[in-house]
Amino acid sequence: MTESSGPVPPLPSGFLDAAIAVAVVPAFVTGAWGDGMPVLWVNDAFARESGIGVNDLAVLGKHPLLELVDDDAERERSQTDLRSGRPTTRMVSGRLLDGRDTWWQVTMTPVPGDEGPAQRWFGTATDVSTHVERQANQLASLEVERRERADLDLIAQTTELLGDLEYPYALRDIADLLRALVPWAGFYVNDDGLLFADGVDVASPPSGRGRRHARYVPEPPEDAAGERPVAQETREPARDEIQDLLEGVVEGPVMLRLDAGFPAHSASGWLRRDLLRRVVEETGALPRAVVVHAVAGRRRVLGLLATWHGVGVAADGTVTQEVRPAPGEPQHVHTVIEVVARRAGTAIDNARLYAREHRLAEALQRAMLPEQADVSGLDVWTYYAPNAEHAQVGGDWYDVLQIKDGTVGLVVGDVVGHDVEAAAAMGQLRSVVRSYAFELATPGIVVDRVDQLVTGMRIPRSASMVYATLKHQQDGDAWTVQYTRAGHLPPLLLRDGTVTQLAGGAGSLIGFGSKPRTTGQAELRRGDVLLFYTDGLIERRDRSLKVGLDALVEASARITARDAAGVGEELLSRLADAPEDDVALVVVRVPDPVADAEIQPLSPRSRRWLLPSEPASIGRARHAVLRTCQAWGLPESASAELVVSELVANGVLHGWGNIALRLFDTGDGLRIEVEDSNPAPPVTTDGHPNRVGGFGMQIVERLADWGWRPAGSGKLVWAKLHATAVG
Known part of the structure; x- marks a missing residue:
C-alpha cells in the first residue's frame, strides 16, 4: 500500500449525480415519510429492471414503493425505522406495472436536511427473485426428502410391529403411527364378521374362503341432550361397497360416505355406525367420509384399514377441515397407507399360517x-x-x-x-x-x-x-x-x-x-x-x-x-x-x-404328563397324583385322586387330542391343571336324566376351588384343593 502524495482533489460538480444515474445498481429517491414517501426519481438501472421509468413518476407518486409490499413479515419494524428516520434494509415482494411478480432487496437511507425529519430518502433495490426461487426450490427439495424419510421411518416402524403379531396391541400401535398422516386410523378384522381390532388372533385360520359380514351393532346411545352424535342419512340406500371390498369384488380403496344410508345388517351399515361412534369419541368431530383399504391375505381379504382424512362437521353444523392433512392432500399419504395395509395383510396371513403349521406339526409329532x-x-x-x-x-x-x-x-x-x-x-x-x-x-x-x-x-x-x-x-x-x-x-x-x-x-x-x-x-x-x-x-x-x-x-x-x-x-x-x-x-x-x-424339599414342586385321550389315561392320572403326593410328603388324599379322575375323565369324554396333566404344590394345597384341545368351557350340570353320570364338576366344586381359561386352541381347567380336602 502506498501513501497518498497529497490531499484528494474534490469531485467535479454534478459528478455524483451523473454516477448514480448511470450506476448498474437500481436506485431511487423518495419524499418524506409524512408525505407518503412518493418516488421522486429513479436511475436508468431501476427503470430497466423494474419497468418503471422517469415518465411513470406521476403514477409512482400515487403508489409509493413501500405500499407494494403485501406479505413482508418485517413490515411493521421497517416502517418504525422509516418513521423514526433510521436506515433500514429488507426483502420485499410486489407486482410491477407489467404484471411481473418479483422479490427485491431494498435499502433505504435518509438524506439529512437542515433541521427536523429527513425530507428525502435515497434507496437501492436489487432483484433477488432468482435467489429466492432457488432457495424456495431447495427448501421444497429438503421438505420432500424429510417427508420421504418420515414415510420410510413410519413404514419401518409398522414392519417391526408386524413382526411380532403375538403382541396384543400391534394393530393399535400401527394405527397410532398412521395418525401422524391422518387425524384418525383404525383396523378391523374379518373373523366371522367385522370387528374393530387392537391386535391379531394368530390362532384364527389363515386366509381361505371368506364369509359375508353378519355382525349387528345397534346405533350409538343418545347423549345428554337426547341426540345421537351421528350424521343424518341424507341419501337413498347405497351399494354395499364394504362387502364388495371384503369379498374381493373391488380392489379398493373405497370412499365410505357416512351421511349415506345402508341396510342395517350390511357391512357398510355396521362399519358406518361403528366409525361414527369411534371417531366422535376420540376426536370430537363428526366425520362425513372415510377411506377404507383392504387388508388382504393370499386368498381373501382379512380385514380393513379405515382412515379419516379430516373432513367433518363441527358441533354447529358447519363443515370443517383438519389442518393435518391440508386440502389438496399429497399422494404420498395414500401411498403410505396402502403400503401399510398391504404389509399388514401379508404379515397377518403369514403369522396365522405359521401358527397353524406349528400346531399341525406338533400334533403330527406327538401322534407319532x-x-x-x-x-x-x-x-x-x-x-x-x-x-x-x-x-x-x-x-x-x-x-x-x-x-x-x-x-x-x-x-x-x-x-x-x-x-x-x-x-x-x-x-x-x-x-x-x-x-x-x-x-x-x-x-x-x-x-x-x-x-x-x-x-x-x-x-x-x-x-x-x-x-x-x-x-x-x-x-x-x-x-x-x-x-x-x-x-x-x-x-x-x-x-x-x-x-x-x-x-x-x-x-x-x-x-x-x-x-x-x-x-x-x-x-x-x-x-x-x-x-x-x-x-x-x-x-x-x-x-x-x-x-x-x-x-x-x-x-x-x-x-x-x-x-x-x-x-x-x-x-x-x-x-x-x-x-x-x-x-x-x-x-x-x-x-x-x-x-x-x-x-x-429341594425337589421341584411341579410335575407334568402328556396322556392320550383314552379311558386308560384316567387310571394313569390317578396313579401319577398318588405318586406325586408321596414324593412331596403330602397326604395320599382320596379327594385329590377323585378330583384328578373327574377332570381327566371330562377331557377324555368331551375333548380331543392329547391331555396335559400338571400338578403344583402351592405351599397351602395341591393345584391340578388339565388341558385339552376343546375350547368349550366345562359346565356344572344336575346330571343326565334317566342315566348315570354328569355330576363330575359338582364333585370337583365340593372338593376344590376351580376355574378355566383358554389355552392355545383349547382350554385349561384348574382346581385348587380345599385345605380340608387334603388329608
Missing part, C-alpha cells in the same frame, strides 16, 4: 410318539418338546414297550433333520424296532435286524438310537438292563449321587452296521434311575457336545427328587430353558419304598 406309559414295578416318565424356533416336525422319538410280564423294551432315537422326510423316517424306524423288539430278546440282535431291514428299505436319512431291555429278577426288586447304542449318546445310571455313563454296546449309526452289534449290561437296584435322552437336551451352539454331556452328568449328580417325574423336572429346569433342538427324555426309576417315604 407313544404317550405316558406305566410299567409294572417301575416308575416311568417321558417328555418330548419340539424346538420352539421352527414349526417343522422333527426326527426325535422314544418308545416304552411292555414286552411281557417282567420285561420292558425302551428305545430313544434321533433322525437327522427337521422336516416331513425326517418324521417319515422316524415313523418307519419306530415300526421296525417295535416289530423286532417283541420277537427278539437281545438288544444287539434287535438292532442288527433293524440294520438289515433299513438297508433294504433305503431310508434316506441317517439315525442314531439306543435300544434297551429291562428284565425283573425273580429273587427280589433288582432289574437287569441290557442295551446297545447305534451312534447315540450313552444312557446315564444314577445311584446315590453317583452318575455312570453306560458306554458299552457302542456301534455306528442305523443302517451303517458293518459287523454284529454288541450288547452292554448293568444291574439296577432300588432307587436307581436310568436316563435316556436325545442331544437336544445338552447341545448348544456355544459349546461342544462333550461339554454338554459333562453338564448333564453334573446336573444329574445333584438330583434330589424321589420320583421319575421329579427327576425329569429337575433336569429340564437346569438344562432345557432354551433348547436349540428337539428334546426327548425318558426317565426310569426303580421304586424304593423306604427312601421314597422321606421328604425332599
